Amino acid sequence: MELFEIVLVLLLMLAVSQVAQRSLPFIPLPIIQIGLGALVVYLPWHIHVSLEPELFFLLFIAPLLFNDGRRTPRDELWALRLPIVLLAVGLVLLTVVAGGYFIHALIPAIPLSAAFALAAILSPTDAVAVSAIASRVKLPANIHRVLEGESLMNDASGLVAFKFAIGAAVTGVFSIWQASWSFVVIAVGGLLVGAVLALVIIWGRMALRRFGIEDASVHVLIQIVTPFILYYAAEHVGVSGILAAVAGGILHAIEQDRSGFTTIEQKFVSEITWNIILFIMNGLVFVLLGLQIPAIATSIFSNRAYDNFKVVGYVLAIYLLLIALRFVWLTLSERLTKPGASRNYDWRGIGLTSLSGIRGAITLAGAFTIPFMVGSGEPFPQRDLMIFLAAGVILVSLLIASVMLPLLAESSPKNEASNAREKELRAQIAAIKAANQAVRLAIDDDNTHSAAIVIADNDQRLSDVKRTTYEMLSRKARSEELFLRQLGIAEERRCVHLLREKGEIEPEEAVVLQNIFRRIELVVSNRFHIFYLLLYALVNKVLTAVQPAKRRMYDSLKAADRKSFIRLRIATAAYALDKLQVNETCEDSTVNRVCGHYRQMINMLNNKLAAPEPAEIHEEQVQTLRMLSLQAEREALQEEYRQGNIGRQQLSKLQFQISMHEAEVLDTNWGNFLQA
Structure with a gap:
C-alpha cells in the first residue's frame, strides 16, 4: 500500500507540474518538477x-536514451561526429584531470583520487535535462544536434572515468593503460551488444509478422x-548499458524507416504509447531528483563541521570551472577543426554550447554509487559533501541555463522568430x-489514393500560407465568426424541421442531418469537442449494438443513394x-467570410452530385485521414507552444483556424456520417 501511495503522489506531482508550468511559462518544467519533488518530502x-x-x-x-537514439536525426549526428566526439571524450578527460586537481586544491579534505571521481561524475551532460531546457530555447540547429549527440555519448566516458577513479580511491591502485583499454572495451562493447540484440529483436518481430501475428499490442510491447x-544484457556482460540502449534506438529507427510491413495501427499505438511513457519518465526523473535534495542539504547544513556559506561557494566555484573548461575546449576545438578561422569565432555559439552543459539525474545517481567505506574499512572521505556538491552543481546548471540561454538565444540578429507575425506563420x-x-x-x-488526396489538400493550404501574409483574426472577429457559424447551424436545423413538417424528408433522414449538425456545432463551439465526439460515438455504438432495429435502419440508410442526402x-x-x-449585427467582413464558406460548400456538394458515386471505403478512408x-x-501547435515558439494568444488563434477547417471538412465529407 505504501508503494501505491508513493507512485500515486509522484504521478499527481507530474500533473501539478504541467498546470504550474502553464501558469508560470517562464520557469522551465524541470525546475518546477524538482521543486515539487522537494516539497513532497514535507507532506x-x-x-x-x-x-x-x-x-x-x-x-x-535506458528507455529515455533508447528513445533519443530512435528520434535523433542520424545524418545530422554523423555530419557533426567530430565536434561530438571531441566533447564526449576529449572534454570529459580534460574535466576529470583539471577538475580533479582544482577540487582537491579547493577542498583539501577531499583526496585527489576522490576529487577525480567527483570531477568524472560531473563531466557528463544529461540528455534528459539538455532536451528539457533546450526545447524552450530557439538554439541554432547545429548546436542543438551537437548537444544531443554529446549527451548521448559522454555518459559512457564519464561513468568509466568515475569507476576507475573510485577504484583508485578505494584500493589506492590506478593504471592509465588499464583505464584506457577498459574505456574502449566498455564503449565499443556496449554499442556492439546493443546493435546485435536490437537486430535479434527486430528479426523476431519480423518473424511474428510472417506467422500472421500483426497484433499492434504485441509488437508495441x-x-x-x-x-x-x-x-x-550489456551491463550483465560488463559493457555500457547506456550506449547499448542508444545503439538499439538508432537501429530501431533505421528498421522503421526501411520496413514496409508496419501497419497503421502499430505506428499510431507505438507513438501514443511512447509519448505517454516519455512524459511520465521525463517527469519522474526530475521529481525523484527533487526528492533527494532535502536529505542531501540537511546532511550538510545541519552538520557543524561545514561552513554553509563555504560549501555553497564550493558549488559555484566548481560550476564556474566546468563552464570555463567547456568554453576553452570549444574555442580550441573550433580552432583545430577550422584552420584559418581563428579570427572568426562564433562566440555566441560557443557561449550557448558552454552554458548548455547541463548536469542532471545521471550525475546524482552516479554520486550515490560512491561507496561508504574504502578498502581499509574506514569511511569514504567526505562522501556526503561530494554528493551535496554534485546535487548543487546540477541545480545551479539548470538555473543558470534557464535564465541565460533564452537571453543569449533571443539576442541574436539571426533570430527569425523575433516577430510575432512570423512566429504564427x-x-x-x-x-x-x-x-x-x-x-x-x-x-x-489500401489507402494510398485517399492519403494522396489529403496530402494534396494540405499542400495547397501550405502554399497559401507561404504565398500570402494571412491576416490573423482579432478576438472580436473570431467571436463574431463563431456566432455566425452557430447561427447558420441553427438555421439549417430550422430548415430540416420545416422540411419534416411538409413531409418532404423521412424521419431517418432528419436524424442523420441533425447528427451532422451536432458534430459541426461541437467543433466550432467547444475546445473539448474531440472528447464529446468520442463519447457520443461510443454511446451510439452501444445503442446500435443493443438495438438491432436501429442498426438495420442505419445500414439501410448507408446503402441508400447518398446523393439524396x-x-x-x-x-x-x-x-x-x-x-x-x-445579418446586420456583425461586421460585413465576417459575414462575407462565413457566407463565402457556405457558397464554397454548396459548390463542392454540387460537384459531388455531378461526380461518379465514390467507393464507400475510399470515402471513409479520406475522412479518417483528414481527422488524423x-x-x-x-x-504540433501544442508542441510549438510548449517550446516557447508561440504564445498562448497565438496558440488560440491558430487553434481557431484548425477548428474552422475541421468544420469545413465535416460539412463536405460524408464518409462516416451516415453511421452516426
Whole structure:
C-alpha cells in the first residue's frame, strides 16, 4: 500500500507540474518538477524514496536514451561526429584531470583520487535535462544536434572515468593503460551488444509478422521492453548499458524507416504509447531528483563541521570551472577543426554550447554509487559533501541555463522568430507539415489514393500560407465568426424541421442531418469537442449494438443513394446562406467570410452530385485521414507552444483556424456520417 501511495503522489506531482508550468511559462518544467519533488518530502505522509542508482539507470535512463537514439536525426549526428566526439571524450578527460586537481586544491579534505571521481561524475551532460531546457530555447540547429549527440555519448566516458577513479580511491591502485583499454572495451562493447540484440529483436518481430501475428499490442510491447533488455544484457556482460540502449534506438529507427510491413495501427499505438511513457519518465526523473535534495542539504547544513556559506561557494566555484573548461575546449576545438578561422569565432555559439552543459539525474545517481567505506574499512572521505556538491552543481546548471540561454538565444540578429507575425506563420507551417507527416505514416497498400488526396489538400493550404501574409483574426472577429457559424447551424436545423413538417424528408433522414449538425456545432463551439465526439460515438455504438432495429435502419440508410442526402444538405445550406446574408449585427467582413464558406460548400456538394458515386471505403478512408491530419496539426501547435515558439494568444488563434477547417471538412465529407 505504501508503494501505491508513493507512485500515486509522484504521478499527481507530474500533473501539478504541467498546470504550474502553464501558469508560470517562464520557469522551465524541470525546475518546477524538482521543486515539487522537494516539497513532497514535507507532506504529512512523509514520503521518502531512496535513489537506487542501478535500478534508476535501468528503469529511467535506458528507455529515455533508447528513445533519443530512435528520434535523433542520424545524418545530422554523423555530419557533426567530430565536434561530438571531441566533447564526449576529449572534454570529459580534460574535466576529470583539471577538475580533479582544482577540487582537491579547493577542498583539501577531499583526496585527489576522490576529487577525480567527483570531477568524472560531473563531466557528463544529461540528455534528459539538455532536451528539457533546450526545447524552450530557439538554439541554432547545429548546436542543438551537437548537444544531443554529446549527451548521448559522454555518459559512457564519464561513468568509466568515475569507476576507475573510485577504484583508485578505494584500493589506492590506478593504471592509465588499464583505464584506457577498459574505456574502449566498455564503449565499443556496449554499442556492439546493443546493435546485435536490437537486430535479434527486430528479426523476431519480423518473424511474428510472417506467422500472421500483426497484433499492434504485441509488437508495441516488444518495442517497449527492448531498452530494458539491451541495458540489462550489456551491463550483465560488463559493457555500457547506456550506449547499448542508444545503439538499439538508432537501429530501431533505421528498421522503421526501411520496413514496409508496419501497419497503421502499430505506428499510431507505438507513438501514443511512447509519448505517454516519455512524459511520465521525463517527469519522474526530475521529481525523484527533487526528492533527494532535502536529505542531501540537511546532511550538510545541519552538520557543524561545514561552513554553509563555504560549501555553497564550493558549488559555484566548481560550476564556474566546468563552464570555463567547456568554453576553452570549444574555442580550441573550433580552432583545430577550422584552420584559418581563428579570427572568426562564433562566440555566441560557443557561449550557448558552454552554458548548455547541463548536469542532471545521471550525475546524482552516479554520486550515490560512491561507496561508504574504502578498502581499509574506514569511511569514504567526505562522501556526503561530494554528493551535496554534485546535487548543487546540477541545480545551479539548470538555473543558470534557464535564465541565460533564452537571453543569449533571443539576442541574436539571426533570430527569425523575433516577430510575432512570423512566429504564427512558422507555427502554422510546422503544424501543416506535421499533419502531412502523420498522414504519410498512416499510408498502407489500401489507402494510398485517399492519403494522396489529403496530402494534396494540405499542400495547397501550405502554399497559401507561404504565398500570402494571412491576416490573423482579432478576438472580436473570431467571436463574431463563431456566432455566425452557430447561427447558420441553427438555421439549417430550422430548415430540416420545416422540411419534416411538409413531409418532404423521412424521419431517418432528419436524424442523420441533425447528427451532422451536432458534430459541426461541437467543433466550432467547444475546445473539448474531440472528447464529446468520442463519447457520443461510443454511446451510439452501444445503442446500435443493443438495438438491432436501429442498426438495420442505419445500414439501410448507408446503402441508400447518398446523393439524396447531398441534395438535402445543399438545401439546408442555401436556406442558412439566405438568412446570413441579411445579418446586420456583425461586421460585413465576417459575414462575407462565413457566407463565402457556405457558397464554397454548396459548390463542392454540387460537384459531388455531378461526380461518379465514390467507393464507400475510399470515402471513409479520406475522412479518417483528414481527422488524423487535423489532430496532428493540433498536437504540433501544442508542441510549438510548449517550446516557447508561440504564445498562448497565438496558440488560440491558430487553434481557431484548425477548428474552422475541421468544420469545413465535416460539412463536405460524408464518409462516416451516415453511421452516426
